[in-house]
Amino acid sequence: MSATLETFDVAAIRDDFPILKQQVHGKKLVFLDSAASAQKPRAVIDAMCHVMEAQYANVHRGLHYMSEKTSDAFEAVRDKVAGFINAASREEIIFTRNATESINLVAYTWGRTALKPGDAVAVSEMEHHANLVPWQMLRDAHGTELRIVKITDSGEIDFDSLEQVFADGKVKLLAITQMSNVLGTYTPVERLAKFAHEHGAKILIDGCQAIVHRAIDVQAIDADFFAFSGHKLYGPTGIGVLYAKREILEEMPPFMGGGEMIASVSYEKTTFAKPPFRFEAGTPAIIETIGLGAAIDYVNAIGFEAIAAHERALTEHALATLGTLEGVNILGQAQDRGGVISFTMRGAHAHDIATLLDRQGIAVRAGHHCAEPLMGRLGVTSTARASFALYTTTEEIDALAHGMQRIRQIFA
Amino acid sequence: MSHPYQALIVERHKHPLHAGKPAHFDAQGQGENPICGDAVHVYVSRKGMDVYYETEGCAIMNASADLMADAVAGKTPEQVEQLHHDFEKLVTTGEENPDLGELNALAGLAAYSSRIRCATLPWSALAEALHHV
Numbered sequence: 001m002s003a004t005l006e007t008f009d010v011a012a013i014r015d016d017f018p019i020l021k022q023q024v025h026g027k028k029l030v031f032l033d034s035a036a037s038a039q040k041p042r043a044v045i046d047a048m049c050h051v052m053e054a055q056y057a058n059v060h061r062g063l064h065y066m067s068e069k070t071s072d073a074f075e076a077v078r079d080k081v082a083g084f085i086n087a088a089s090r091e092e093i094i095f096t097r098n099a100t101e102s103i104n105l106v107a108y109t110w111g112r113t114a115l116k117p118g119d120a121v122a123v124s125e126m127e128h129h130a131n132l133v134p135w136q137m138l139r140d141a142h143g144t145e146l147r148i149v150k151i152t153d154s155g156e157i158d159f160d161s162l163e164q165v166f167a168d169g170k171v172k173l174l175a176i177t178q179m180s181n182v183l184g185t186y187t188p189v190e191r192l193a194k195f196a197h198e199h200g201a202k203i204l205i206d207g208c209q210a211i212v213h214r215a216i217d218v219q220a221i222d223a224d225f226f227a228f229s230g231h232k233l234y235g236p237t238g239i240g241v242l243y244a245k246r247e248i249l250e251e252m253p254p255f256m257g258g259g260e261m262i263a264s265v266s267y268e269k270t271t272f273a274k275p276p277f278r279f280e281a282g283t284p285a286i287i288e289t290i291g292l293g294a295a296i297d298y299v300n301a302i303g304f305e306a307i308a309a310h311e312r313a314l315t316e317h318a319l320a321t322l323g324t325l326e327g328v329n330i331l332g333q334a335q336d337r338g339g340v341i342s343f344t345m346r347g348a349h350a351h352d353i354a355t356l357l358d359r360q361g362i363a364v365r366a367g368h369h370c371a372e373p374l375m376g377r378l379g380v381t382s383t384a385r386a387s388f389a390l391y392t393t394t395e396e397i398d399a400l401a402h403g404m405q406r407i408r409q410i411f412a
Numbered sequence: 413m414s415h416p417y418q419a420l421i422v423e424r425h426k427h428p429l430h431a432g433k434p435a436h437f438d439a440q441g442q443g444e445n446p447i448c449g450d451a452v453h454v455y456v457s458r459k460g461m462d463v464y465y466e467t468e469g470c471a472i473m474n475a476s477a478d479l480m481a482d483a484v485a486g487k488t489p490e491q492v493e494q495l496h497h498d499f500e501k502l503v504t505t506g507e508e509n510p511d512l513g514e515l516n517a518l519a520g521l522a523a524y525s526s527r528i529r530c531a532t533l534p535w536s537a538l539a540e541a542l543h544h545v
Contacts, residue, residue, distance in 0.1 A: 347426075349470035351448055355527055356417060367448050381449040381468065410422055411471070 008306040014391050016041040027361025030396045035340050035387030037231045047294035051287050077293035084296050086217040094242040094276045099208045100130040102227035102242035107134040109252045117143030120170040125151045125377050126180040129370040131206040155183040155332030166199045174203045178210035182369045183332030184340035193222045213338050215304040235295030239288035249275035256281040307390045311339045314388045321401045339388030347411040350382040360403045416520040425471035430481035434464045441540030443533040454537040461487050477534035489542050496535045503528050
């Protein structure tokens with residue numbers, strides 16, 4: 001059952017998140033740092049405790065009751081994730097530690113076999129380091145080229161630059177975010193996928209931020225690779241997902257070697273399991289995977305239509321409220337943007353803003369947000385960032401605005 | 413625990429007494445914090461331990477650099493080393509030390525472990541400069 005905006009009850013949702021009742025420095029916690037990592041609902045906490053208390057053993061190994069029950073619960077999450085992003089089959093879902101590991105997996109396996117020295121990988125100017133550094137490392141180790149697609153001053157993909165980057169036909173992979181963790185910009189991933197495919201390239205989408213706010217359909221996007229982390233999606237840390245098309249996975253060599261990823265082993269030769277197990281060496285994050293399943297159930301029960309409507313209202317309120325504050329500059333003006341807002345204040349360093357807001361119980365992120373090259377493009381060294389989740393309220397945004405006014409008084 | 417943004421800190425951030433590159437100096441040192449991009453460049457004239465600095469960063473670092481320049485004026489390198497040691501202790505424990513004078517305004521940072529480095533960075537840069545004197 002999905003909520004509509006009319007039935008979306010943020011107070012009831014907040015009751016599902018025990019941590020939101022905490023106080024910080026004697027003040028009510030106003031948590032505006034969900035883009036870094038989201039808080040966890042009771043359903044996720046309970047699901048993880050339940051595994052450890054009532055239904056735990058290693059998966060895919062034991063021929064006993066507990067192992068079989070745990071394996072079933074673990075594999076049910078693979079089906080759940082496949083459904084969540086509309087993958088064509090469960091075998092296209094690989095469990096990793098986080099999106100960073102998912103992207104590195106692609107760079108180390110597909111990148112070193114499907115790409116040849118002289119081929120190019122293109123990323124945008126607004127990538128998180130997680131979708132930049134692995135491609136730099138591949139460049140240095142494998143002789144591929146790294147190319148940068150520019151963004152416009154409003155913080156959107158510059159399609160003229162994209163055309164130029166792809167002009168000589170050397171780009172074989174476009175690795176790009178679906179939502180900037182700094183600017184909140186959504187990129188037009190369907191259009192980008194079509195563009196990449198028309199130019200003979202694959203597309204990898206860093207879906208870390210977007211998957212929290214929008215329904216994802218990897219088939220409709222026509223994504224070749226899609227990566228995300230559980231912990232931003234109200235699930236636990238230590239579990240991430242790599243989606244890749246089956247025909248691509250079939251051709252990819254293993255990432256790490258060990259148990260679970262093999263078909264048979266002798267001293268002379270090891271043959272590898274089929275996907276997805278070929279890419280899941282060792283005992284997986286069983287408890288965390290089951291926690292991710294609970295998080296997906298939680299989000300699905302509310303429904304992305306209602307979540308998106310709530311967050312759109314929050315974002316509009318925040319842009320209107322913060323945007324009119326004296327001395328405050330909001331970075332990026334993309335047409336299609338979500339609840340991630342980076343800002344600076346004249347005369348106040350981002351770290352001073354973060355510490356002074358913290359004194360008022362308000363948690364924001366400050367720094368370069370693991371996107372140093374983007375900071376250079378924007379002409380700043382750091383920003384403060386407020387990010388919203390399904391449990392965020394307009395009152396919390398007002399508290400932020402009030403806090404910013406107090407900081408302004410200190411530094412003016 | 414005192415507030416990390418006492419009036420003295422904000423005042424020295426807004427109206428520093430020792431900011432800028434001097435025409436003459438004997439040694440220089442720098443400090444950078446890769447986590448936040450803060451950077452400080454310290455210039456020392458041996459005579460009178462006259463310290464000036466240039467910074468790119470937060471109010472805590474700016475004020476700390478300015479108060480440091482005050483505190484070390486006229487001191488020997490050995491005395492500066494002792495002050496540096498005592499200052500690190502101040503900002504990590506939060507226990508005020510009468511020998512540190514106005515530097516005690518930064519004691520409140522002890523409650524903000526992620527910000528301590530902002531205050532100690534100018535001292536590290538000064539230590540580097542004195543190493544080359």
